[in-house]
Amino acid sequence: AQTVTQSQPEMSVQEAETVTLSCTYDTSENNYYLFWYKQPPSRQMILVIRQEAYKQQNATENRFSVNFQKAAKSFSLKISDSQLGDTAMYFCAFSAQGGSEKLVFGKGTKLTVNP
Amino acid sequence: DGGITQSPKYLFRKEGQNVTLSCEQNLNHDAMYWYRQDPGQGLRLIYYSQIVNDFQKGDIAEGYSVSREKKESFPLTVTSAQKNPTAFYLCASSMLQGANYGYTFGSGTRLTVV
Numbered sequence: 001a002q003t004v005t006q007s008q009p010e011m012s013v014q015e016a017e018t019v020t021l022s023c024t025y026d027t028s029e030n031n032y033y034l035f036w037y038k039q040p041p042s043r044q045m046i047l048v049i050r051q052e053a054y055k056q057q058n059a060t061e062n063r064f065s066v067n068f069q070k071a072a073k074s075f076s077l078k079i080s081d082s083q084l085g086d087t088a089m090y091f092c093a094f095s096a097q098g099g100s101e102k103l104v105f106g107k108g109t110k111l112t113v114n115p
Numbered sequence: 116d117g118g119i120t121q122s123p124k125y126l127f128r129k130e131g132q133n134v135t136l137s138c139e140q141n142l143n144h145d146a147m148y149w150y151r152q153d154p155g156q157g158l159r160l161i162y163y164s165q166i167v168n169d170f171q172k173g174d175i176a177e178g179y180s181v182s183r184e185k186k187e188s189f190p191l192t193v194t195s196a197q198k199n200p201t202a203f204y205l206c207a208s209s210m211l212q213g214a215n216y217g218y219t220f221g222s223g224t225r226l227t228v229v
Binding site for chain 1: 146148173214215218220222
């Protein structure tokens with residue numbers, strides 16, 4: 001069974017600085033998908049970024065980027081120019097290839113952006 | 116606008132009562148899921164369904180039941196057998212065909228036992 005580990009229960013960063021959230025996973029699959037979801041205080045889950053394992057290029061979405069290390073089974077999220085609105089829980093998630101595979105989530109990292 | 120609607124937003128249950136949480140989607144998604152969220156536990160899968168009239172247990176199905184009579188609807192019943200039902204419940208949906216784009220989530224239901 002796949003597992004996802006987020007080793008940082010809580011982190012904080014100053015506004016405008018950069019922060020990196022860690023995620024590791026365990027799988028025997030070769031093709032799969034990885035995701036970062038954001039859950040702000042409203043508790044609405046929002047997809048931040050998505051990575052396809054067969055693509056070597058790291059995904060980026062504006063201020064959000066990932067460092068995907070397939071051999072190390074690592075999938076960290078970098079947030080640049082942190083904003084107060086980035087304060088949220090962040091969940092890393094794994095899914096085997098194909099839309100029929102359910103997501104497995106890590107336990108989350110609570111990020112606080114300080115003014 | 117397409118999306119997932121969960122209702123109610125807040126729900127209170129007395130000891131020994133069954134309660135049903137509603138989840139409706141108009142995204143034409145094939146699969147629907149129920150997750151439970153507790154502090155420090157992340158999201159844990161309760162049940163999921165990939166097709167009408169069929170569903171599978173997740174990791175923590177005991178004390179819960181579901182139905183999938185329509186593609187758009189996937190209600191979750193929290194039965195009296197669930198000993199610790201106070202939690203935040205999230206419903207999600209996804210396409211099954213093609214590339215995996217993850218889930219679309221509802222806004223959640225907060226269930227409290229009183």
